[in-house]
Amino acid sequence: MSFSKNGYLDMELLRFTTAGSVDDGKSTLIGRLLYDSKSIFEDQLEAVKRASIQKGNDYINLALLTDGLRSEREQGITIDVAYRYFATPKRKFIIADTPGHVQYTRNMVTGASTANAAIILIDARNGVTEQTHRHSFIASLLQIPHIIVCINKMDLMDYNQEVYESIKKSFTAFSKIIESKDIRFIPISALKGDNVVDKSINMPWYNEGTLMSVLETIPIESDHDFANARFPVQYVIRPLTEAHHDYRGYAGRVAGGVFRKGDDVCILPSGLKSKIESIDLLNDKIEDAFPPMSVSITLKDEIDISRGDMIVKADNMPEISQDIEITICWMNQKPMRIGGKYNLMHTTKEVKCIVKEVLYKINVNTLEQITDDKDVSLNSIAKVKLKTTKPLIFDTYNKNRITGSLILIDEATNETVGVGMIG
Amino acid sequence: MNNHHLNHLRELESESIYVIREVAAQFERPVLLFSGGKDSIVLTHLAKKAFYPANLPFPLLHIDTGHNFQETLDYRDELVKKLDAQLIVGSVQQSIDEGKAVEENGYNASRNILQTITLLDTLEKYKFDAAMGGARRDEEKARAKERFFSHRDEFGQWDPKNQRPELWNIFNGKKNMGEHFRVFPISNWTEMDVWQYILLENIEMPSLYFTHQREVFCRDGVWLATAPFMKLRETEKAEVKTVRCRTIGDITCTGVSLSSANTLEEIIDEIAATRVTERGGRADDKRSEAAMEDRKKEGYF
Numbered sequence: 243m244s245f246s247k248n249g250y251l252d253m254e255l256l257r258f259t260t261a262g263s264v265d266d267g268k269s270t271l272i273g274r275l276l277y278d279s280k281s282i283f284e285d286q287l288e289a290v291k292r293a294s295i296q297k298g299n300d301y302i303n304l305a306l307l308t309d310g311l312r313s314e315r316e317q318g319i320t321i322d323v324a325y326r327y328f329a330t331p332k333r334k335f336i337i338a339d340t341p342g343h344v345q346y347t348r349n350m351v352t353g354a355s356t357a358n359a360a361i362i363l364i365d366a367r368n369g370v371t372e373q374t375h376r377h378s379f380i381a382s383l384l385q386i387p388h389i390i391v392c393i394n395k396m397d398l399m400d401y402n403q404e405v406y407e408s409i410k411k412s413f414t415a416f417s418k419i420i421e422s423k424d425i426r427f428i429p430i431s432a433l434k435g436d437n438v439v440d441k442s443i444n445m446p447w448y449n450e451g452t453l454m455s456v457l458e459t460i461p462i463e464s465d466h467d468f469a470n471a472r473f474p475v476q477y478v479i480r481p482l483t484e485a486h487h488d489y490r491g492y493a494g495r496v497a498g499g500v501f502r503k504g505d506d507v508c509i510l511p512s513g514l515k516s517k518i519e520s521i522d523l524l525n526d527k528i529e530d531a532f533p534p535m536s537v538s539i540t541l542k543d544e545i546d547i548s549r550g551d552m553i554v555k556a557d558n559m560p561e562i563s564q565d566i567e568i569t570i571c572w573m574n575q576k577p578m579r580i581g582g583k584y585n586l587m588h589t590t591k592e593v594k595c596i597v598k599e600v601l602y603k604i605n606v607n608t609l610e611q612i613t614d615d616k617d618v619s620l621n622s623i624a625k626v627k628l629k630t631t632k633p634l635i636f637d638t639y640n641k642n643r644i645t646g647s648l649i650l651i652d653e654a655t656n657e658t659v660g661v662g663m664i665g
Numbered sequence: 666m667n668n669h670h671l672n673h674l675r676e677l678e679s680e681s682i683y684v685i686r687e688v689a690a691q692f693e694r695p696v697l698l699f700s701g702g703k704d705s706i707v708l709t710h711l712a713k714k715a716f717y718p719a720n721l722p723f724p725l726l727h728i729d730t731g732h733n734f735q736e737t738l739d740y741r742d743e744l745v746k747k748l749d750a751q752l753i754v755g756s757v758q759q760s761i762d763e764g765k766a767v768e769e770n771g772y773n774a775s776r777n778i779l780q781t782i783t784l785l786d787t788l789e790k791y792k793f794d795a796a797m798g799g800a801r802r803d804e805e806k807a808r809a810k811e812r813f814f815s816h817r818d819e820f821g822q823w824d825p826k827n828q829r830p831e832l833w834n835i836f837n838g839k840k841n842m843g844e845h846f847r848v849f850p851i852s853n854w855t856e857m858d859v860w861q862y863i864l865l866e867n868i869e870m871p872s873l874y875f876t877h878q879r880e881v882f883c884r885d886g887v888w889l890a891t892a893p894f895m896k897l898r899e900t901e902k903a904e905v906k907t908v909r910c911r912t913i914g915d916i917t918c919t920g921v922s923l924s925s926a927n928t929l930e931e932i933i934d935e936i937a938a939t940r941v942t943e944r945g946g947r948a949d950d951k952r953s954e955a956a957m958e959d960r961k962k963e964g965y966f
Contacts, residue, residue, distance in 0.1 A: 251861055255673040322828070324809040325802045327855045334673040336853055348830055355832035463670045477686045481719035489718055495683045495834070500669060524714045532669040536682040536715070549690055573830045587835050590690070647833045656839035658829045 253329065256462055259338040259353040259386070261377035262363030267394045271363065271432035272326060272339055273304025278439035279454065281328035304432075323353045332458040347606065347621040348573040350377065351661065354384035355647070358462045361390045361453070366399045366429075370412045372607040378413075379606055382420035383569065383623070383663065385643060387465045389425045390456055397431040401444040419609055421640075424460070428453050466533040467642040471499025471507075472560065473531075473553040474589035474645070479538055491522060491538035492547055497589065497644035498637075499555065501531040501539065508556040509547055510635045515556060516541040533644075550591035552635045552645075560637050560645060566628045567601075568648065568662035569639075570618065576652070578618035578626075578660060586630060588648040594631045595650070601625040618660075628662075638665030674862050677854055681708075682715040683834060684813050684850040685797065689715075689722045691838035692795040692846070696753070696788075699725040701737035702913040703874065704799030706744075707859055708851055710868050712797075713748060724751035726796070728784050730776040730915045731758040732894060737913060740871040755787035772884075772896050775917040785820075788845060795838065795846045803855045813852050819843040857936055864929040873910045874932065876925045881906050887920040 262268035276282050282290075294303040326337040338353030340346070354360060360381040364374055381389055391413055399405045406429040417425055428437055429448055436442030439454040451459070479491035501507075505518045519540040521528040531537045539553060547553075554560060572578050578597060586595045600616040603624040618624045639646030650660035671679065685708075688695045697712060699705045712721055727741060745752045757776050760766040765786065766779040788796060802808050812828055814836045829837055838846055851859070863870060880891045882901045889895065891903045895917060908921040909932075926932045 251674060251865055252672045254670065255676045322810045325853070326809065327803045327853075329855070329857065334855075334858070352830045352832055356834075468669060476683070477690045477716075479716055479719050483718075483720075486718040493686050493715070495679060522717075524717045530669065534676060534679055535671065536679040536686070538717075585839065587837060589835075644833060647835065649832065649835050649837060651837055651839055656837070656841060658831075658837045661830065661832050 269305035574659035639663035
């Protein structure tokens with residue numbers, strides 16, 4: 243196989259996140275994916291073998307492959323989002339490996355924010371638990387397009403089909419109350435390798451694809467928003483050199499829709515109109531710019547445009563408002579203050595905002611709305627109202643994950659303290 | 666179905682360009698750390714694409730250990746000329762001469778750790794508030810958790826337990842006086858992606874990456890290049906071999922691999938077949954299992 247041939251230069255990129263409770267075997271599953279897809283190098287495997295022996299394991303403990311920082315190795319748990327990479331001849335994969343403890347909702351939200359797919363692990367011995375609810379809810383809240391439920395440790399349940407069917411049934415019943423378009427189920431044993439990369443000989447009753455084949459084939463081309471043309475201006479390129487004296491390019495990454503040369507566009511918030519003169523990247527003139535391309539757009543007319551403005555098509559306008567309703571996930575030890583002021587970043591724009599009101603909190607295990615307790619603290623998820631100093635140009639999060647998301651920043655410490663999904 | 670999709674290399678490219686532009690927009694005095702290695706060459710190429718037809722809106726900074734391959738320096742100077750960029754060199758030798766850094770002794774003496782002192786000094790001298798580097802998360806365990814925008818305190822240190830959450834493509838570069846950021850635009854690239862992209866974009870590379878004859882010796886299973894400042898043990902013997910560099914850093918700790926790969930295609934095929942990580946040839950990582958984590962906390966790249 244030759245990775246320098248055309249086919250290998252033209253693979254798709256799939257980002258997925260993994261969620262599981264402490265003992266669901268998540269690290270083992272990731273280790274197994276990396277190992278069976280031959281993404282582990284000899285020196286890494288040697289290190290893991292040595293560490294396995296040191297720990298008294300009588301098998302190569304694949305979970306040790308993904309243990310990152312020393313403090314984690316000491317505690318034997320994962321404490322932060324870690325990113326892993328592997329490729330098969332069909333796709334390149336980026337795993338956001340997030341820990342599943344109660345207190346780490348914020349990490350799961352972080353890993354989920356850019357994912358195309360979420361793997362939710364269920365221990366076949368325990369079935370659907372509160373943590374399963376939480377993981378599924380977060381996946382759906384962050385609008386991850388594809389959910390893959392892996393029912394793990396089937397080896398400990400004699401590879402019994404009824405166990406699998408019953409867990410599938412109870413998950414399906416629960417999943418009716420969350421919004422997810424694409425949910426799949428796979429019975430696996432991460433430890434033994436059943437249905438991870440290779441098809442299990444122990445579960446002949448399961449005829450669908452292995453986890454790897456699902457990851458390689460789920461259709462991701464519609465995961466971006468192609469309907470609503472949105473181009474947040476990130477940076478203005480003005481060479482001011484002899485050769486390019488009049489060049490004025492609006493640099494940015496397409497957040498939604500398709501832009502073409504000659505398109506009629508509207509610049510927000512000014513509302514001024516123009517036409518696209520060219521779409522550039524280095525020396526290339528680009529015909530169609532679509533998400534997630536980074537390009538530079540030039541316009542027919544000289545208009546004063548700066549970072550934070552948005553180029554859209556005149557026939558499809560985003561919302562513009564200073565009153566924003568969001569679902570917030572609180573990320574900081576210091577609780578949210580009602581009436582408190584925060585810096586807010588949204589697309590390429592920065593404004594200030596005040597938290598006006600907490601409408602309700604959400605119990606992430608039962609999805610019930612809580613109205614008698616409005617304290618938003620670390621790992622809380624709540625519906626809140628914000629007022630911004632300047633209008634935001636936005637879409638609801640379910641329409642567009644880029645123009646529908648924002649972060650709140652503490653004015654004193656500059657830490658990212660809250661993350662919000664609009665609508 | 667639609668035909669609007671990017672392949673993995675173009676998607677990575679677009680993500681990196683977004684991050685680089687974000688740095689230029691959010692910081693007052695950014696700088697790009699240029700080592701002469703393939704990752705920083707790709708980073709520089711991406712930066713050129715990000716602002717074309719304007720010149721780079723930030724200088725390149727080379728932390729020079731004084732133990733460089735001559736080819737690296739020639740390549741660097743040629744690139745700077747082509748880009749019409751500004752180059753700043755931070756000299757480890759000067760840090761040693763000024764008594765800020767102390768040279769290591771012994772057979773495995775390396776200036777790799779001393780680079781941190783020179784780097785932090787240079788960042789402070791020029792008041793740089795964001796330093797972009799070509800580090801990748803797939804290189805090493807401790808890097809797997811690194812953010813694109815990595816916050817450093819006044820001492821340039823990294824606290825792995827206190828990193829800012831990073832969601833979607835919103836990057837929080839806000840900081841207090843004296844603090845700065847390290848930014849890693851190619852975080853999500855693997856070694857394979859880097860080489861495939863070099864092929865796709867036809868980026869000119871230093872000759873060291875291609876096969877050549879070089880005088881080398883073997884230490885602890887790693888082939889190292891001989892140089893006047895390298896001490897050989899009695900059991901070590903210098904010999905001429907057909908080699909190429911898989912990574913390029915300071916000579917004292919850059920392992921070379923026996924290879925006859927002479928084209929980008931051959932290099933890519935060689936990497937596809939390789940069973941050892943590229944940092945497997947880096948003597949600096951072998952010092953202890955948590956070597957990289959420790960150096961990062963101190964303010965290493």
